[in-house]
Amino acid sequence: MSRIAATFERLRAGRRAALVPFVTAGDPTPAHTIAMLRALVANGADVVELGVPFSDPMADGPTIQRASERALRAGTGLAMILDAVKQYRREDDRTPIVLMGYANPVEHMGIASFASRAKDSGVDGVLIVDYPPEESGAWVQALAGAGIDPIFLLAPTSSEARIDLVSRMAKGYIYYVSLKGVTGSAHIDTADVERMLARIRARTAVPVGVGFGIRDPQTARAIARFADAVVIGSRIVEEIERAEPDQAAARAGALLAEFRAGIDAAVGDRAAA
Amino acid sequence: MQMRVPVAEPRSPETYDLPDATGHFGPYGGTFVGETLQAALQELREAYDACRKDVAFQDELAYELEHYVGRPSPVYHAKRLSDDLGGAQIYLKREDLNHTGAHKVNNTMGQALVARRMGKPRVIAETGAGQHGVATATVAARYGMECVVYMGTEDVARQAQNVYRMKLLGATVIPVSSGSRTLKDALNEAMRDWVTNVANTFYIIGTVAGPHPYPMMVRDFNSVVGKECLVQMPALAGRQPDYVLACVGGGSNAMGIFYPYIPHAGVKLVGVEAGGLGIATGKHAATLSAGTPGVLHGNRTYLMQDADGQILETHSISAGLDYPGVGPEHAWLKDCGRASYVSVTDDEALAAFHALCRTEGIIPALESSHAVAHAMKMAPALGRDRILLVNLSGRGDKDMHTVAKASGIVF
Numbered sequence: 135m136s137r138i139a140a141t142f143e144r145l146r147a148g149r150r151a152a153l154v155p156f157v158t159a160g161d162p163t164p165a166h167t168i169a170m171l172r173a174l175v176a177n178g179a180d181v182v183e184l185g186v187p188f189s190d191p192m193a194d195g196p197t198i199q200r201a202s203e204r205a206l207r208a209g210t211g212l213a214m215i216l217d218a219v220k221q222y223r224r225e226d227d228r229t230p231i232v233l234m235g236y237a238n239p240v241e242h243m244g245i246a247s248f249a250s251r252a253k254d255s256g257v258d259g260v261l262i263v264d265y266p267p268e269e270s271g272a273w274v275q276a277l278a279g280a281g282i283d284p285i286f287l288l289a290p291t292s293s294e295a296r297i298d299l300v301s302r303m304a305k306g307y308i309y310y311v312s313l314k315g316v317t318g319s320a321h322i323d324t325a326d327v328e329r330m331l332a333r334i335r336a337r338t339a340v341p342v343g344v345g346f347g348i349r350d351p352q353t354a355r356a357i358a359r360f361a362d363a364v365v366i367g368s369r370i371v372e373e374i375e376r377a378e379p380d381q382a383a384a385r386a387g388a389l390l391a392e393f394r395a396g397i398d399a400a401v402g403d404r405a406a407a
Numbered sequence: 408m409q410m411r412v413p414v415a416e417p418r419s420p421e422t423y424d425l426p427d428a429t430g431h432f433g434p435y436g437g438t439f440v441g442e443t444l445q446a447a448l449q450e451l452r453e454a455y456d457a458c459r460k461d462v463a464f465q466d467e468l469a470y471e472l473e474h475y476v477g478r479p480s481p482v483y484h485a486k487r488l489s490d491d492l493g494g495a496q497i498y499l500k501r502e503d504l505n506h507t508g509a510h511k512v513n514n515t516m517g518q519a520l521v522a523r524r525m526g527k528p529r530v531i532a533e534t535g536a537g538q539h540g541v542a543t544a545t546v547a548a549r550y551g552m553e554c555v556v557y558m559g560t561e562d563v564a565r566q567a568q569n570v571y572r573m574k575l576l577g578a579t580v581i582p583v584s585s586g587s588r589t590l591k592d593a594l595n596e597a598m599r600d601w602v603t604n605v606a607n608t609f610y611i612i613g614t615v616a617g618p619h620p621y622p623m624m625v626r627d628f629n630s631v632v633g634k635e636c637l638v639q640m641p642a643l644a645g646r647q648p649d650y651v652l653a654c655v656g657g658g659s660n661a662m663g664i665f666y667p668y669i670p671h672a673g674v675k676l677v678g679v680e681a682g683g684l685g686i687a688t689g690k691h692a693a694t695l696s697a698g699t700p701g702v703l704h705g706n707r708t709y710l711m712q713d714a715d716g717q718i719l720e721t722h723s724i725s726a727g728l729d730y731p732g733v734g735p736e737h738a739w740l741k742d743c744g745r746a747s748y749v750s751v752t753d754d755e756a757l758a759a760f761h762a763l764c765r766t767e768g769i770i771p772a773l774e775s776s777h778a779v780a781h782a783m784k785m786a787p788a789l790g791r792d793r794i795l796l797v798n799l800s801g802r803g804d805k806d807m808h809t810v811a812k813a814s815g816i817v818f
């Protein structure tokens with residue numbers, strides 16, 4: 135069983151939602167990436183989403199854009215990120231790592247070569263923001279050959295037909311973007327998200343995570359009542375931005391621990407629900 | 408002159424019908440954007456499809472193009488320039504004579520009418536030099552729509568006059584300070600606005616790039632240029648040209664004049680890219696000549712990129728050609744050989760700019776000067792009975808400052 139499937143199975147048995155922090159690899163510098171992974175996992179991350187920085191992050195808001203710019207200025211590249219994951223895998227063979235980024239760096243490496251290198255590094259899933267299912271035939275095949283899960287997005291505007299399209303291709307989990315807009319936008323409406331999640335669940339058995347706009351432990355707790363995973367992105371990246379580079383991992387970890395407490399408190403809510 | 412386009416055009420055996428239903432030109436094009444935009448693109452595709460088939464829409468567009476934009480634009484035989492060069496005859500398609508001074512308004516007028524049909528009261532645009540921003544602000548004023556234009560802070564500083572023009576027309580100009588602070592970053596920011604405000608907002612993209620249906624829709628609206636030439640050339644020169652030349656930034660003026668000529672196998676199509684300081688220096692924007700395929704701004708096409716697949720900053724003396732991508736249909740036309748792509752340097756474009764000013768009394772845009780420069784290179788080697796048709800995509804009023812500076816003149 136893949137690390138992602140095993141993680142969701144274990145959490146489901148404990149009636150818990152996965153806590154999934156997102157950070158940009160190489161932010162503030164590539165030398166900090168391993169320490170960041172350690173701090174996130176030590177403070178309760180069930181899965182880590184590692185952003186691959188891109189010069190033109192069209193789907194991201196200012197916070198993650200700036201993180202990409204910091205990482206790129208510090209010389210971060212895709213091959214370097216795969217090496218960091220490989221190195222981290224020597225000490226942690228359990229926590230799933232999902233890469234999240236844009237198509238061009240991956241296509242430039244070549245999708246076949248990327249898939250085999252990602253497999254060799256111990257990457258578990260990949261989400262390419264600008265690969266919608268209709269452009270993903272060859273991509274999904276390449277990942278399947280390497281045993282890596284293709285993660286796809288769904289949005290408030292996704293039709294039933296698109297939910298089905300994504301369900302047919304997605305493995306690991308589906309990432310429901312809880313807002314119209316880019317990453318880091320304003321607060322979300324939990325009732326809306328719950329309604330949409332019910333629509334999605336009616337059409338797929340793949341676990342569904344929720345992200346975009348979750349900025350405090352209370353919201354995380356509310357979402358954890360009905361989602362399989364809660365993704366915390368811009369809020370953690372902000373913390374990294376504010377910290378001295380050598381303090382960034384510790385501060386991100388401390389913040390994540392607060393979200394962990396919020397999500398753990400939802401275990402009772404779920405049991406009661 | 409009678410401007411009805413003949414129904415039965417001479418066609419080559421292969422009928423060209425790209426893009427396919429999913430917006431692909433061979434391996435290029437497509438809809439490479441996140442899920443959040445897919446519903447909006449679907450809505451746009453349906454609305455545009457309905458407009459295409461709607462006679463009332465086509466009539467309204469034709470009326471606006473004639474009475475507001477000033478179409479048809481003439482074709483002019485640049486006889487003194489041709490005589491000076493001593494070879495092929497150079498003809499100019501005078502898009503510089505349009506309202507707002509360039510071909511850009513053909514597209515913004517079309518998209519504004521689509522936006523109105525869709526009931527969207529707010530339009531947004533990205534702009535580099537400011538020409539597309541001005542053309543968008545113009546039609547927004549014409550129809551009483553709210554208009555927001557995104558522009559890199561580098562360009563806001565370089566193109567202060569166009570920023571002022573947009574403001575005069577009632578638009579809000581938002582400076583973009585992310586990334587390289589130029590056109591590509593303005594496009595990223597406009598996309599972000601669109602994702603966030605999609606319910607009331609129409610995104611008017613300024614060139615044949617972006618996700619499907621934009622490359623097709625922008626081409627269609629600009630193809631009025633080539634359709635007019637198909638009628639004008641036989642009337643003026645007795646036949647169709649041997650070569651059609653156009654500058655290529657994103658590629659909208661080039662697709663506009665190329666597209667109706669694609670089935671005319673005897674007409675060679677030549678796109679002219681910005682060679683900047685020379686391809687070898689790396690400081691250029693000659694994407695098709697020196698780039699490699701990748702994915703940016705919603706489509707697969709040729710790109711200027713580094714060894715890690717990050718998008719490179721480009722250089723051209725003409726801000727309108729300073730873009731690291733190119734429309735996907737050009738990528739396809741290059742690969743299948745139907746069009747060829749060359750580049751000319753900043754200096755060559757400047758020389759052509761001055762030559763056209765002095766021999767013909769026409770001040771061309773620096774973008775268009777690239778196409779003129781290549782025609783001037785080709786003409787002497789060809790016989791006097793050969794015909795080169797150049798799309799003079801815009802006028803050079805906006806470039807006074809840049810040209811003066813290049814000549815060491817300070818106002």
Ligand SMILES: Cc1ncc(COP(=O)(O)O)c(C=O)c1O
Pocket residue numbers: 509510511536537538539613614615654655656657658659660661726727728772774775800801802
């Ligand atoms: C006069 C003129 N020509 C050409 C261009 C380049 O755009 P495209 O390649 O889309 O025609 C511009 C862009 O600003 C322009 O203003």
